[in-house]
Amino acid sequence: MVMSAEGLRTRCAREMSQSPRGFAGCSWLRQAFLDVPREAFVPDRVWWPARTGDGRYPLIDRSVKPRAWLKAVYQPGAALITQIDDGAVLPTGPADGVFTSSISSPGVVIELLRHLAPEPGERILEIGTGTGYTTALLSHRAGDAGVVTVEIDSRLAARAEDRLRAAGVNPRVIMGDGEEGHAGGGPYDRIVSTASVRRIPRAWLRQLKPGGVLVTPLDSPFGYDLLVRLIGDGHGAAAGAAVAQVEFMRVRGQRPRRPYADLGWPSGLEATQWRDLQVAAGQEDQRIAAVADGASPRRGWAGELVGW
Numbered sequence: 001m002v003m004s005a006e007g008l009r010t011r012c013a014r015e016m017s018q019s020p021r022g023f024a025g026c027s028w029l030r031q032a033f034l035d036v037p038r039e040a041f042v043p044d045r046v047w048w049p050a051r052t053g054d055g056r057y058p059l060i061d062r063s064v065k066p067r068a069w070l071k072a073v074y075q076p077g078a079a080l081i082t083q084i085d086d087g088a089v090l091p092t093g094p095a096d097g098v099f100t101s102s103i104s105s106p107g108v109v110i111e112l113l114r115h116l117a118p119e120p121g122e123r124i125l126e127i128g129t130g131t132g133y134t135t136a137l138l139s140h141r142a143g144d145a146g147v148v149t150v151e152i153d154s155r156l157a158a159r160a161e162d163r164l165r166a167a168g169v170n171p172r173v174i175m176g177d178g179e180e181g182h183a184g185g186g187p188y189d190r191i192v193s194t195a196s197v198r199r200i201p202r203a204w205l206r207q208l209k210p211g212g213v214l215v216t217p218l219d220s221p222f223g224y225d226l227l228v229r230l231i232g233d234g235h236g237a238a239a240g241a242a243v244a245q246v247e248f249m250r251v252r253g254q255r256p257r258r259p260y261a262d263l264g265w266p267s268g269l270e271a272t273q274w275r276d277l278q279v280a281a282g283q284e285d286q287r288i289a290a291v292a293d294g295a296s297p298r299r300g301w302a303g304e305l306v307g308w
């Protein structure tokens with residue numbers, strides 16, 4: 001039987017309802033996922049993020065294999081790659097290179113938004129618009145008026161804005177460096193980044209309301225990113241904890257490696273300690289520390305999830 005987009009979306013939602021890292025009983029999020037047509041945000045040609053025998057990432061072309069394309073759109077754990085090498089590689093066939101934009105997997109988008117926990121009417125800043133899909137879910141929950149999304153790549157920003165408008169969603173789409181945030185729309189109740197950082201940008205901390213929530217992937221010495229959830233103090237600082245293991249593309253300005261000691265990481269951490277990590281970030285520095293087992297105020301979900 002050939003399943004419609006709606007049928008595949010419902011099946012994907014069902015699978016994510018059964019996973020501890022899925023909706024976890026969050027009904028507004030499940031409804032937003034069911035209401036927003038993910039396929040409307042996916043380009044017709046995307047790369048599948050696993051190499052085939054020739055060592056390259058295969059292209060899925062909607063016009064050639066519409067069923068395979070649609071099934072890929074609704075794989076809970078699959079991000080689809082929409083840009084390689086900052087757009088230097090055209091989507092004309094299998095390719096190799098560095099992933100620089102994607103539509104994040106349904107599972108990781110849900111996890112990000114569950115930890116963000118936006119409320120209707122809030123001011124929300126998203127960094128890394130990508131296709132605009134996460135932006136559409138945010139707008140569905142909070143309403144267009146308070147949502148600002150920033151994308152550094154002008155072509156991606158323009159396409160995302162077109163898709164959002166076509167879907168009847170009207171958040172502010174800003175082309176710019178998201179590490180600067182967007183002071184004009186703040187201060188924000190929530191800030192979420194869909195690109196990872198090594199150092200939490202100072203502008204985000206300044207633009208967060210007192211008690212505001214910041215959710216971002218943070219590079220770790222463990223070989224993957226940690227999703228961190230921090231609460232702002234309204235004076236340019238925020239503190240919180242690691243809540244999940246994820247994997248994201250880096251914000252453009254933070255691609256070069258830096259010594260972890262310079263980024264506030266203590267030495268000698270074991271990878272198994274990630275659930276006990278607390279993070280404090282301010283205008284001067286950021287600090288990561290492991291609290292004694294069992295003393296962590298917020299524990300994450302077990303298991304790694306690839307996000308991009």
Ligand SMILES: C[S@@+](CC[C@H](N)C(=O)[O-])C[C@H]1O[C@@H](n2cnc3c(N)ncnc32)[C@H](O)[C@@H]1O
Pocket residue numbers: 100101102103104109127128129130131132133134135150151152153156176177178179194195248249250251252253308
């Ligand atoms: C994983 S993708 C975003 C996926 C998006 N949430 C979606 O589902 O379509 C990360 C995006 O962050 C963007 N990006 C990287 N550095 C940035 C920066 N400094 N400011 C704004 N966007 C940035 C990339 O161009 C890319 O589109």
